[in-house]
Amino acid sequence: MSRSSEVPVFRHEALAVVFKIIRADDAASVLSVLAWQRARDPFADAWALPSGPVNEDETLGACVARHLATKVDLTEIAHLEQLETRSDPHRDPFRRTIATAYLGLVPSTAEPHLPDNAAWIPVADLPTMAFDHASVVASATERLQRKLSYSNLGFGLAPATFTIAQLRDIYSAALGHEVSATNLQRVLQRRGQIEATGESAPSSGSGGRPAALYRFSTRALAITDPFATFKP
């Protein structure tokens, strides 16, 4: 067995792709990702995902949560899951670093106080990003969009209670295309993902029937459509 001194060791960091649906000025909602602008090389002025080194006695998952809490004051994370690990020897031009990316979701109602150099950036038009972060965001987006289709992952982006119209805007922003409120309600209700609270949303002011409020039955990941073809 090799002596420990012979075995190479690596810097290892955790990387967070945190999504949140942001309401733009024109009342359209947009899928956005948390990023901060780098001050120095490498990739000075480029935008980067929140990240940080793993401690000696800490899980990668704990590491992500810790860095998000301390560096961008983000504690209202509804869901966090591991995405993938990037290991290209030259992804960091200064020093080799292996990075494990996580996917995090923040409800659209949360308004964490961000430091000055951090912001929510629309995924649709990302600025120049540091390292391989642009492709990590792409991976995360794909994962989110798939998982919205076969699981109850919407709970991570939605407020505690919501109208179907609000939920439609959230799904529409996350998926990047129009979603029918009618069918959204029917599908999610049949799958048992959402249930009516019995209350109604306050009047919108401009007339129209008041909307019923719904909630997600479970605010933890559940695969509601296992999609097992060739079932027994």
Next chain:
Amino acid sequence: MSRSSEVPVFRHEALAVVFKIIRADDAASVLSVLAWQRARDPFADAWALPSGPVNEDETLGACVARHLATKVDLTEIAHLEQLETRSDPHRDPFRRTIATAYLGLVPSTAEPHLPDNAAWIPVADLPTMAFDHASVVASATERLQRKLSYSNLGFGLAPATFTIAQLRDIYSAALGHEVSATNLQRVLQRRGQIEATGESAPSSGSGGRPAALYRFSTRALAITDPFATFKP
């Protein structure tokens, strides 16, 4: 910025869950995983997945391929994809090691020469396994089963050409339940995954209509059933 000496570094290894469908004596096929029996502590005598440290200038994916090729003489890998990264500080009782697991598939016809202490072990009844390897195998199995349902991943387990009955046995072993040959053929053909070669399999000797030979149209991963609910 912290000086490099302040940043903790870690041993990092790649871990392979390599699956192959093995034909048991009673003509039943069984999903099996490649493992080897440890000689020394920790976990002496327990079975372990193939693994090994990452080199200084090597990708994790390359590392898996290299270890499989050199240590168990396995080069006929039809598919290899990253699974997940395990980072529990105490998963290795001797020294902290972060491990990134990969899922590999070997066609049922391949017969690589394994070293004496390595073997194909039926996933259905695993022996005592070292480290967290049992749960990694469980993860990999789940991933395989799901992915067989919505992608053409079967190509990784199937020979270059095969009859529908052979393919049914493969799917049946991998999924762990009976699969109807009739419906398997129809579904895979409708999705464009498989196509007839035009040739027939040699007679089985016991009579019966000779089976047509099929092949996978593409031997690279393709999502054939994207399963996007809420489509545009």
Next chain:
DNA sequence: GCAAAAGTGTTAACTGTACACCCATGT
């Protein structure tokens, strides 16, 4: 009453499962 927004009913297309039936070969 009328406009606006929410929610329901109905239909059509598609997909997968089950099962009966026909086809090609060896003995």
Next chain:
DNA sequence: ACATGGGTGTACAGTTAACACTTTTGC
């Protein structure tokens, strides 16, 4: 001819998309 295994036709059930229609509110 007949047994044996391979392949096809057809019917049924479940799911989703599309769209017309009804309900409930503010003005």
